[in-house]
Amino acid sequence: xxxxxxxxxxxxxxxxxxxxxxxxxxxxxxxxxxxxxxxxxxxxxxxxxxxxxxxxxxxxxxxxxxxxxxxxxxxxxxxxxxxxxxxxxxxxxxxxxxxxxxxxxxxxxxxxxxxxxxxxxxxxxxxxxxxxxxxxxxxxxxxxxxxxxxxxxxxxxxxxxxxxxxxxxxxxxxxxxxxxxxxxxxxxxxxxxxxxxxxxxxxxxxxxxxxxxxxxxxxxxxxxxxxxxxxxxxxxxxxxxxxxxxxxxxxx
Amino acid sequence: xxxxxxxxxxxxxxxxxxxxxxxxxxxxxxxxxxxxxxxxxxxxxxxxxxxxxxxxxxxxxxxxxxxxxxxxxxxxxxxxxxxxxxxxxxxxxxxxxxxxxxxxxxxxxxxxxxxxxxxxxxxxxxxxxxxxxxxxxxxxxxxxxxxxxxxxxxxxxxxxxxxxxxxxxxxxxxxxxxxxxxxxxxxxxxxxxxxxxxxxxxxxxxxxxxxxxxxxxxxxxxxxxxxxxxxxxxxxxxxxxxxxxxxxxxxxxxxxxxxxxxxxxxxxxxxxxxxxxxxxxxxxxxxxxxxxxxxxxxxxxxxxxxxxxxxxxxxxxxxxxxxxxxxxxxxxxxxxxxxxxxxxxxxxxxxxxxxxxxxxxxxxxxxxxx
Numbered sequence: 001x002x003x004x005x006x007x008x009x010x011x012x013x014x015x016x017x018x019x020x021x022x023x024x025x026x027x028x029x030x031x032x033x034x035x036x037x038x039x040x041x042x043x044x045x046x047x048x049x050x051x052x053x054x055x056x057x058x059x060x061x062x063x064x065x066x067x068x069x070x071x072x073x074x075x076x077x078x079x080x081x082x083x084x085x086x087x088x089x090x091x092x093x094x095x096x097x098x099x100x101x102x103x104x105x106x107x108x109x110x111x112x113x114x115x116x117x118x119x120x121x122x123x124x125x126x127x128x129x130x131x132x133x134x135x136x137x138x139x140x141x142x143x144x145x146x147x148x149x150x151x152x153x154x155x156x157x158x159x160x161x162x163x164x165x166x167x168x169x170x171x172x173x174x175x176x177x178x179x180x181x182x183x184x185x186x187x188x189x190x191x192x193x194x195x196x197x198x199x200x201x202x203x204x205x206x207x208x209x210x211x212x213x214x215x216x217x218x219x220x221x222x223x224x225x226x227x228x229x230x231x232x233x234x235x236x237x238x239x240x241x242x243x244x245x246x247x248x249x250x251x252x
Numbered sequence: 253x254x255x256x257x258x259x260x261x262x263x264x265x266x267x268x269x270x271x272x273x274x275x276x277x278x279x280x281x282x283x284x285x286x287x288x289x290x291x292x293x294x295x296x297x298x299x300x301x302x303x304x305x306x307x308x309x310x311x312x313x314x315x316x317x318x319x320x321x322x323x324x325x326x327x328x329x330x331x332x333x334x335x336x337x338x339x340x341x342x343x344x345x346x347x348x349x350x351x352x353x354x355x356x357x358x359x360x361x362x363x364x365x366x367x368x369x370x371x372x373x374x375x376x377x378x379x380x381x382x383x384x385x386x387x388x389x390x391x392x393x394x395x396x397x398x399x400x401x402x403x404x405x406x407x408x409x410x411x412x413x414x415x416x417x418x419x420x421x422x423x424x425x426x427x428x429x430x431x432x433x434x435x436x437x438x439x440x441x442x443x444x445x446x447x448x449x450x451x452x453x454x455x456x457x458x459x460x461x462x463x464x465x466x467x468x469x470x471x472x473x474x475x476x477x478x479x480x481x482x483x484x485x486x487x488x489x490x491x492x493x494x495x496x497x498x499x500x501x502x503x504x505x506x507x508x509x510x511x512x513x514x515x516x517x518x519x520x521x522x523x524x525x526x527x528x529x530x531x532x533x534x535x536x537x538x539x540x541x542x543x544x545x546x547x548x549x550x551x552x553x554x555x556x557x558x559x560x561x562x563x564x565x566x567x568x569x570x571x572x573x574x575x576x577x578x579x580x581x582x583x584x585x586x587x588x589x590x591x592x593x594x595x596x597x598x599x600x601x602x603x604x605x606x607x608x609x610x611x612x613x614x615x616x617x618x619x620x621x622x
Contacts, residue, residue, distance in 0.1 A: 053621040062538055062621070083542065090540025097620050101535045105262030106255060114255045118549075119541040147262075163539070175621050 008035035009170050009203045012059055015068035017051075028054040029065070030226035036171060036203045041194055041216060044207045046223035052207045053175060055223060059205065060093055060173045061085050072171075090119040094164030096174035096193075100156040102148040108135060108159045109144040112166040120167060134162045138192060154185030158192065165196055172196075174206045183212060190216050256552045259529075266528055267557055270521030270604075274561020275568060277514025278597045282569040283576070284507040285589040288500060290582030294428045295493040296486040298343060298361060304370040304455035305464040306335075307485045308471070311478045315492035316485065317359050317429050319344055321450040326477055330456050332470070334463040339364050340451035341371035342440035345430065349410040350401025357430040358400070360411065362440020370455040375422045376434060383419040384436050390416045394423050396431035411443040428493070511600055519604035522557065526550055526611040534615045547609050554605025558598050565597070566590070 012034040018027045028051035036042060036059075046052050057063035059070055061077045069076040077088055102111055112131035116122040122130070135144050138158045148156055157177060164172050174193065178186030194216045197204045206213065214220060222229045260267055293300070299307065299316050308330070310320040330338045342362035349355045363371030365381040376384070380391050390411075392400060402409060408417045411433065425432055435443070444452070454477075458464050464481045471479035480488065494500040526533075533546045573583040 057621050060538070086537070086540055086542045088540070089538065093538075093540065095535075095538050095620075097535070101531060101620060103255075103259070103532050103535075105259040110255060110258065114536070115539050115541070118255075118536065118545050119539060167540075 005037060005039055007037075009038050009072070010036040010059060011069075011071040012055075013069045013071065015055070015058055015065045015070070017054055017058060017063075017065045027226050029058070032068075032223070032226065032228045034059070034221065034228060036205055038170065038203050039197060039201045040218045041197045041204045042206070043213055043217035043220045044205060044223060045209065045211075045220060048209070050223045051226050052223050055228075056173055056175060056205065056207050060095065060171075061089050090167070092170045094167065094169035094172040096157070096160050096164045096172065096177045098176035098179055100148065100153075100160045100180070102156055102159060102163075104148055107145045107147050108140055108151070108162075111159055111163050115163055115166060131162075131166055134166050135159070138162050152185070153181050154188060157181060157185070157189050161189065161192060161196070165200065165202070168200065169202070171203045171205070174204065176208055176210075177206060178208065178210055178213065186210070186212070254552070256549050257556065260553055260556055263525070263529075266525040267521065267553065270518045270525070270557040271560045271564065273514045273517035273521060274558055274597060274601055275565035277511050277518075277600065278562055278565030278593055279569045279572065280510030280514070281507050281593045281596065282565070282585050282589060283572055283583060284503050284510070285593060286569075286573055286583035286585040287576070287581065288494070288503045289490075289586060289589060290584040291428075291499065292490045292493050293582060293584060294426055296489040297425070297427065298359070298373070298432070299482060299486040299489055301373050301375070302341075302363075302371050302455065302482070303368075303457065305458045305461050305482055306456040306468055306471075307480045307482060308454040308456070309452070309478050309480070309485075311476060313478055315489045316343065317345055317489075319452040321446055321452060322454070322477055324449050324451045324454075326474075327454055329471065329474060329477075330454065332467060334458050334460070334467050336457045336459045337370065338454055338456045339370050340437060341453040341455050342437055342444055342446055342451060343371075344444050344452050346411050346433075346443050348400055348431070348433070349413075351407065351409055352401050354401065356399055356401070358411070358433050359427060359430050360433045360435065360440050360443045362435050362437045362443070365436055370457055371453075373422075373425070373434065375425055380420040380422075380434075384434065384439070386419065387436075387439055388414070388416055389419040389435065389439065391420045391422060391434040392418055392431060393425045393427075394421045395426065397421075399431055412445060414442045416443070511596065514597075515600045515604055518557065518561075518601055519607045522550070522554055522605055522608035523611055525553070526608050527614070530611065530614060531619050533612065534619050537615050538620060543612050543615070546615075547612060550609060550612075551602070551605050554601055554608070557605075558601035561601065562594055562597060566594075 015029050015032045017029040018025055020026055032055060044052050058065045064078055070078055072088065072092060077085055109131050113127040116127040116130060132144065135141060138161060140155065140158055143151060143155055178189055181189060190213055193204060196202055220231060222231060296316065308326065310322050313319050324340055327338050344360060346358055346360045347355045348358040363369060365384055383389055384391060397403060400409065402418060405418055405420060408415055458467060468479045468481050536546055537543065569585060573585050576583040
């Protein structure tokens with residue numbers, strides 16, 4: 001008997017993408033297929049230039065593939081019109097970027113409100129209360145009126161997560177979410193992401209180089225030369241996860 | 253407060269150049285326009301400085317200084333209850349022959365000299381009017397002496413072969429077309445080769461000035477004469493000079509150039525501000541906010557830049573106009589010059605904003621994912 005958890009929320013089929021032409025041509029993705037499931041924290045790893053970011057961009061409707069399909073709710077998002085794709089991102093996708101990419105002029109609460117008001121035409125009142133609720137949940141209750149330049153890196157990344165999740169997306173994409181943070185803050189961010197996966201039944205796809213994230217993932221995918229490999233979590237990682245990340249940190 | 257305004261306040265350095273460019277364009281337009289109007293107001297001076305409400309001239313008269321004779325008998329056509337008084341005015345171009353030879357185009361203005369006469373220029377003092385009662389006597393403006401080849405009161409010259417003697421001078425009357433020569437109706441007649449029983453204009457005063465348009469409308473039934481309210485005739489004269497001299501075109505060119513420079517600076521500023529925020533727009537786009545909504549945000553910023561520029565430009569223009577006035581250049585920034593200026597500037601700014609929208613096609617996920 002299958003449950004909702006077994007049914008992928010997003011399916012990428014036979015994705016192919018190359019850049020450049022002639023002798024300069026490089027293949028970033030070669031017949032890559034991937035499924036993302038609800039309530040699952042998927043880690044996408046691989047060396048620099050392996051095509052991780054390209055795959056993330058194609059799955060998240062930011063970059064078109066040369067061929068292949070990305071299916072959400074039975075529809076290929078790359079066969080949709082631009083407007084439908086924007087709507088799809090608005091309704092279902094959240095993003096956390098490596099460089100935070102917060103709006104410098106807006107305070108923490110406004111960073112979230114703008115997404116609800118401009119993207120989903122939510123009323124000012126509702127946008128405010130929903131933004132405040134998730135900021136509270138992520139421990140930013142006292143930081144709501146601060147602008148990015150008044151916050152630490154960890155706080156900024158938490159605001160970025162709140163901004164990604166305030167719309168209640170089904171899928172959240174995160175690109176190197178910890179690379180700008182020291183591990184104490186980085187770990188905090190990953191733990192929060194992990195908690196949100198469980199609370200919101202979210203499908204989270206994190207692209208990273210950082211092996212310290214492995215213990216938190218439900219599933220780890222490796223991309224090398226455009227080909228995707230799935231592997232079980234290393235015993236070392238499982239052990240580290242079970243004994244807490246502090247001991248794992250010491251091991252390193 | 254809207255996110256757009258919050259952003260503009262925070263990033264004000266990005267927008268300040270645009271605001272200054274809009275203000276600069278507006279100032280340039282208003283000053284040029286005001287200068288144009290101020291300059292050409294001189295041409296309608298003889299109309300503006302009389303106390304008549306209605307002017308009657310020959311059919312198709314295009315400007316106050318190029319009238320042609322009409323029968324004085326038309327005065328009877330003005331026997332209407334709304335009209336209080338009427339009188340003739342002999343005003344037209346003529347030729348002044350300098351004592352040393354050589355001639356100069358001049359404008360002869362022969363009017364009644366009694367206190368309160370309709371055609372009487374306010375600058376003619378009672379003393380001058382008494383002196384002008386002597387046949388062949390004229391008053392000229394001090395600033396025109398050199399042009400007329402005379403030096404002082406008592407000098408003589410000829411107009412259309414008739415000898416005239418300068419009995420006094422005014423001090424403030426300027427004319428663009430030619431020196432103004434003031435005299436009595438009787439003195440003017442031969443100087444303009446005007447037949448007996450003819451005049452160039454008939455002036456009328458209404459009991460109530462607001463009746464003038466109605467009376468003028470009524471008088472239009474006579475095809476052999478052309479009636480105007482004083483305002484209409486003044487405007488008609490100025491427009492004639494404006495189009496005849498192409499002065500409007502010259503100043504219009506200068507104003508358009510200012511507008512073009514302003515438009516380019518504004519457009520570039522908005523474009524640069526948009527480029528600077530491109531990553532933020534890319535984030536919005538990634539989060540599912542349409543390019544259309546982002547475009548609206550840019551147009552709101554554009555609108556703010558326009559409004560701020562206008563709010564700065566208006567008082568600056570007013571100050572500069574006062575300064576120009578002080579230096580002797582007549583700058584008249586009338587309400588309709590302001591309306592036209594503000595409208596054109598707003599359109600220019602919005603077009604600049606639309607041009608800045610081209611940056612939106614540069615929104616690429618590559619700026620977000622490395």
